[in-house]
Amino acid sequence: MNAVGRTRLNQTAEWTALVKHREQLGEVRLRELFDADPARGTAYTLQVGDLHVDYSKHLVTDETLALLRDLAAATDVFGLRDAMFRGEKINTTEGRAVLHTALRAPADAVIEVDGENVVPKVHAVLDKMAAFAERVRTGEWTGHTGRRIKNVVNVGIGGSDLGPAMAHEALRAYTDRDLTVRFVSNVDGADLHEAVRDLDAAETLFIIASKTFTTIETITNATSARDWLLTELRADQSAVAKHFVALSTNAEKVADFGIDTANMFEFWDWVGGRYSFDSAIGLSLMIAIGSDAFGEMLGGFRLVDEHFRTAPAEANVPLLLGLLGVWYGNFHDAQAHAVLPYSHYLSKFTAYLQQLDMESNGKSVDRDGRAVEWQTGPVVWGTPGTNGQHAYYQLIHQGTKLIPADFIGFAEPVTDLRPGLVAQHDLLMANFFAQTQALAFGKTPEEVRAEGVPEELVPHKTFRGNHPTTTVLARALTPSVLGQLIALYEHKVFVQGAIWNIDSFDQWGVELGKVLAKRVEPALTEGADVPGLDPSTKALVAKYRELRGR
Numbered sequence: 026m027n028a029v030g031r032t033r034l035n036q037t038a039e040w041t042a043l044v045k046h047r048e049q050l051g052e053v054r055l056r057e058l059f060d061a062d063p064a065r066g067t068a069y070t071l072q073v074g075d076l077h078v079d080y081s082k083h084l085v086t087d088e089t090l091a092l093l094r095d096l097a098a099a100t101d102v103f104g105l106r107d108a109m110f111r112g113e114k115i116n117t118t119e120g121r122a123v124l125h126t127a128l129r130a131p132a133d134a135v136i137e138v139d140g141e142n143v144v145p146k147v148h149a150v151l152d153k154m155a156a157f158a159e160r161v162r163t164g165e166w167t168g169h170t171g172r173r174i175k176n177v178v179n180v181g182i183g184g185s186d187l188g189p190a191m192a193h194e195a196l197r198a199y200t201d202r203d204l205t206v207r208f209v210s211n212v213d214g215a216d217l218h219e220a221v222r223d224l225d226a227a228e229t230l231f232i233i234a235s236k237t238f239t240t241i242e243t244i245t246n247a248t249s250a251r252d253w254l255l256t257e258l259r260a261d262q263s264a265v266a267k268h269f270v271a272l273s274t275n276a277e278k279v280a281d282f283g284i285d286t287a288n289m290f291e292f293w294d295w296v297g298g299r300y301s302f303d304s305a306i307g308l309s310l311m312i313a314i315g316s317d318a319f320g321e322m323l324g325g326f327r328l329v330d331e332h333f334r335t336a337p338a339e340a341n342v343p344l345l346l347g348l349l350g351v352w353y354g355n356f357h358d359a360q361a362h363a364v365l366p367y368s369h370y371l372s373k374f375t376a377y378l379q380q381l382d383m384e385s386n387g388k389s390v391d392r393d394g395r396a397v398e399w400q401t402g403p404v405v406w407g408t409p410g411t412n413g414q415h416a417y418y419q420l421i422h423q424g425t426k427l428i429p430a431d432f433i434g435f436a437e438p439v440t441d442l443r444p445g446l447v448a449q450h451d452l453l454m455a456n457f458f459a460q461t462q463a464l465a466f467g468k469t470p471e472e473v474r475a476e477g478v479p480e481e482l483v484p485h486k487t488f489r490g491n492h493p494t495t496t497v498l499a500r501a502l503t504p505s506v507l508g509q510l511i512a513l514y515e516h517k518v519f520v521q522g523a524i525w526n527i528d529s530f531d532q533w534g535v536e537l538g539k540v541l542a543k544r545v546e547p548a549l550t551e552g553a554d555v556p557g558l559d560p561s562t563k564a565l566v567a568k569y570r571e572l573r574g575r
């Protein structure tokens with residue numbers, strides 16, 4: 026059913042039942058739900074791998090959840106899931122399979138694309154990555170002048186940057202601290218400048234990460250990095266081989282750039298950019314944490330894949346999280362979704378999820394090419410707690426918008442911190458638990474008055490509550506747990522795309538800006554009269570040239 030010609034989502038009986046249910050429920054009060062069922066705090070929880078998932082603080086009843094599962098059944102979410110795992114070409118607008126799950130499949134699995142089992146290829150690349158990572162980590166791989174590599178700079182953007190950059194930060198405690206690993210993505214020259222200004226070129230390895238190897242930002246930065254290296258080393262082109270490797274699906278373009286394809290780590294067109302981080306795109310991370318820890322991370326992904334593939338609907342965590350998002354986005358008009366990790370190491374996690382979710386589900390036509398008549402992907406945002414508490418939580422607590430939020434926290438700090446710093450972990454987590462409590466249960470005017478607050482301040486100090494949150498709690502942020510978390514969100518995004526009947530695996534929406542940038546550039550540099558430039562942009566370009574003294 027999840028295909029061309031299926032019944033429009035908002036015309037299904039299951040959708041209508043949810044609309045009706047929402048009307049009947051009216052304003053749900055979490056205090057009342059907990060009063061009616063004191064066991065809710067333990068009953069509304071699920072476990073997947075190391076992740077304890079508490080969804081008790083959501084504006085749902087058993088009936089809501091059953092109706093949402095009915096919607097998932099009516100839209101055949103599990104049918105599409107099985108088609109994805111089988112390697113069918115469910116990315117219909119690009120005619121591609123969607124097989125990031127094959128990147129972490131065990132070596133003896135058989136997953137076919139166009140009649141070929143892709144699993145041996147996946148493991149051959151993982152083995153090649155492991156051997157290379159080991160050579161860099163042990164100093165066996167040296168630069169052009171024979172010096173050991175101490176710096177690794179990943180040059181890539183979007184899915185070729187956000188995943189490894191996020192994971193390197195998340196797993197910093199597991200990294201070889203003698204290696205400096207940096208990430209350059211922005212075509213703003215400041216990014217590359219700051220990344221290399223204090224590095225010794227003789228000790229620096231550039232990893233050029235680009236699925237297509239045509240992305241203008243990456244190729245421009247890679248070219249500038251090559252110029253920098255050759256100038257610093259006063260070397261000719263032959264130095265490139267020891268200082269540049271490529272991660273790509275496009276061997277021809279890699280060779281054109283001057284990188285020996287023996288130093289290319291391959292992946293395939295059935296891996297979407299934003300789903301590629303556990304492919305060769307993870308090489309910088311593997312060098313930093315070693316292949317064993319990388320393998321543990323893949324194990325974490327695999328565990329959640331298996332759960333998503335086999336757990337019944339009532340116990341299926343990615344399904345549940347996807348459905349809760351549908352409940353708020355489609356039946357409460359929520360526009361946004363906050364992801365708030367209480368781990369400093371997860372400082373880039375939400376930025377990573379922004380691409381995963383917003384590039385996947387930021388669509389407004391369905392698989393038939395018809396305009397959708399329902400909301401699709403939310404605005405995903407957030408930064409680690411406790412910092413956000415002193416910035417934007419005010420709006421979540423007392424603003425006018427409904428912002429469902431995920432709180433992700435850990436029982437133990439990861440690093441060997443000094444004892445005083447270990448103690449700070451309890452304070453961090455006290456905030457974590459306090460926030461979800463405050464968001465859910467708020468503070469009534471009566472409670473405020475009972476504190477002796479003057480009447481005119483009572484409305485200001487009242488907290489409405491009923492702000493829904495999911496709590497995800499694990500013992501520690503290990504490589505496996507990171508893999509579990511990412512897979513959880515990958516599959517949540519999948520579930521939502523399946524329900525909305527959109528293609529979550531294309532990204533045509535980024536193309537127009539790329540084309541126009543190419544067209545505008547000569548207007549900036551040469552003052553060329555670009556046909557079709559609108560009057561506003563024309564005036565801005567003129568102002569820009571004036572400010573640049575051109």
Ligand code: F6P
Binds near residue numbers: 235298299535
């Ligand atoms: O922004 C569009 C996009 O295609 C992303 O989907 C992708 O992750 C990014 O550009 C980088 O692409 P590439 O890896 O081909 O350089």
